Amino acid sequence: MRIIDRYLARxxxxxxxxxxxxxxxxxxxxxxxxxxxxxFINQNAPxxxxxxxxxxxxxxxxxxxxxxxxxxxxxxVFGRMSAENEITALRSxxxxxxxxxxxxxxxxxxxxxxxxxxxxxIAPESQAKMKNALFELATNNPLAVFGNDKIIDVFPGQRIYxxxxxxxxxxxxxxxxxxxxxxxxxxxxxxxxxLEVKELPVKGGAPGEMQMQLVxxxxxxxxxxxxxxxxxxxxxxxxxSGIVAGEGQVVVSLKELYERKKxxxxxxxxxxxxxxxxxxxxxxxxxxxxxxxxxxAFALLAIPLGITAQRKETSVGFAISLAIAMAYxxxxxxxxxxxxxxxxxxxxxxxxxxxxxxxxGTYRFVQLAKK
Numbered sequence: 001m002r003i004i005d006r007y008l009a010r011x012x013x014x015x016x017x018x019x020x021x022x023x024x025x026x027x028x029x030x031x032x033x034x035x036x037x038x039x040f041i042n043q044n045a046p047x048x049x050x051x052x053x054x055x056x057x058x059x060x061x062x063x064x065x066x067x068x069x070x071x072x073x074x075x076x077v078f079g080r081m082s083a084e085n086e087i088t089a090l091r092s093x094x095x096x097x098x099x100x101x102x103x104x105x106x107x108x109x110x111x112x113x114x115x116x117x118x119x120x121x122i123a124p125e126s127q128a129k130m131k132n133a134l135f136e137l138a139t140n141n142p143l144a145v146f147g148n149d150k151i152i153d154v155f156p157g158q159r160i161y162x163x164x165x166x167x168x169x170x171x172x173x174x175x176x177x178x179x180x181x182x183x184x185x186x187x188x189x190x191x192x193x194x195l196e197v198k199e200l201p202v203k204g205g206a207p208g209e210m211q212m213q214l215v216x217x218x219x220x221x222x223x224x225x226x227x228x229x230x231x232x233x234x235x236x237x238x239x240x241s242g243i244v245a246g247e248g249q250v251v252v253s254l255k256e257l258y259e260r261k262k263x264x265x266x267x268x269x270x271x272x273x274x275x276x277x278x279x280x281x282x283x284x285x286x287x288x289x290x291x292x293x294x295x296x297a298f299a300l301l302a303i304p305l306g307i308t309a310q311r312k313e314t315s316v317g318f319a320i321s322l323a324i325a326m327a328y329x330x331x332x333x334x335x336x337x338x339x340x341x342x343x344x345x346x347x348x349x350x351x352x353x354x355x356x357x358x359x360x361g362t363y364r365f366v367q368l369a370k371k
Contacts, residue, residue: 009103020069056130071298078306108299116292191220300361
C-alpha cells in the first residue's frame with residue numbers, strides 16, 4: 001500500500017511542479033518580458049531593476065498557477081492511469097477510490113497551505129516592492145519609462161505619447177495635460193527633440209527650493225489650450241488657437257510623482273494585520289483564503305474527470321484544465337466585482353466559485369466511488 005501511495009504521490013508532485021513552472025513562465029513571465037523588452041532594447045532602464053520587477057511579479061503569479069498546475073497534474077496522472085487500466089487493476093485488488101486518492105488529498109492540502117502563505121504574506125509584500133521599484137525607476141531615471149509607440153501615464157496629470165525614442169532623442173511626442181477631474185486641459189505636440197532630467201527651481205515653491213524636472217527641448221512645437229464650459233464640460237468650443245514655435249522647452253514636474261511614491265498602497269499590498277484594521281479588509285482576506293483553497297476544490301473535481309476521460313494525451317488533459325481554470329477564475333473575478341456593493345455581501349460571495357466546484361466535485365467523486 002505504501003508503495004502505491006509513494007508512486008501516486010511522486011507522479012502527481014513531479015507533474016504538478018512541471019506544470020506550475022511551465023504555466024508561470026509561459027503565461028506570466030512571458031507577458032512581463034514582452035512588456036519590458038522595449039526597455040532592454042532602448043537601454044533606458046537598468047537590467048537589475050527590470051529583473052527585480054520580474055522577481056516581484058513571480059509570487060503573485062504563483063497564487064494562480066499553483067492551483068491551476070495542480071489541477072493539470074491530477075487530470076494528466078489519473079487520465080493516464082485510467083487509460084492504461086492501472087485504476088482498474090488497483091480497484092480489482094481491493095483498493096477503493098477514496099483510499100487511492102489519499103496521497104492526492106495530502107498533496108492538495110500541502111499546496112493549499114503553500115498557496116495560502118504566498119497569498120497572505122509573500123504576494124502582498126512583493127506587490128508593494130514591485131510598485132516601489134517602478135516608482136524608483138520613474139523618479140530616479142524618468143527616461144527609462146519612455147519607449148517606442150507607447151503612452152506613458154506614470155506622471156500625475158500628464159499622459160505622454162512618444163512615437164520613437166532613442167536614448168534622449170525623441171520623435172513625434174504628444175503631451176496631454178489633465179485637470180483634477182481628468183478632463184483634457186492642454187495638448188502639446190512636438191515633431192522632435194530631446195528629453196533630459198534637470199534640477200530646476202520648483203514652480204510656486206519656496207525660494208531656492210529645487211526639484212528634479214523632466215525637460216523636453218523641442219523643435220516644431222504646437223500648443224493648444226482647452227477652456228471648458230463650467231455647465232457643459234464636454235463642450236470643446238473653448239479650444240484656443242494653437243501656438244506654433246520653432247524651438248523651446250516644456251517642463252514636466254516630477255513633484256507629484258515623488259509625493260505619489262510615498263502613498264503606494266492598495267488592499268492587494270496590505271498585510272493581514274492591516275486588512276484586519278480596515279473596514280472592508282475582510283473582503284480581501286476572504287479572497288486570499290478562497291483562492292488558496294481552490295487547490296482542494298480542483299483536486300476533488302479533477303480526479304473523477306481524469307478517470308472518466310481515460311486519455312493519455314497531454315493536450316487533452318491540459319485542454320480540460322484550461323476550461324476548468326478559466327471557468328473558476330472568471331467566477332472569481334465576477335464575484336470580486338461586487339466588492340463595492342455591500343448589499344450583495346461580497347465577503348461571502350467571493351466563496352461562491354469554491355462552493356460550486358466543491359459541490360460538483362463531491363457529487364462526481366461520490367458517484368465514482370460507488371461504481
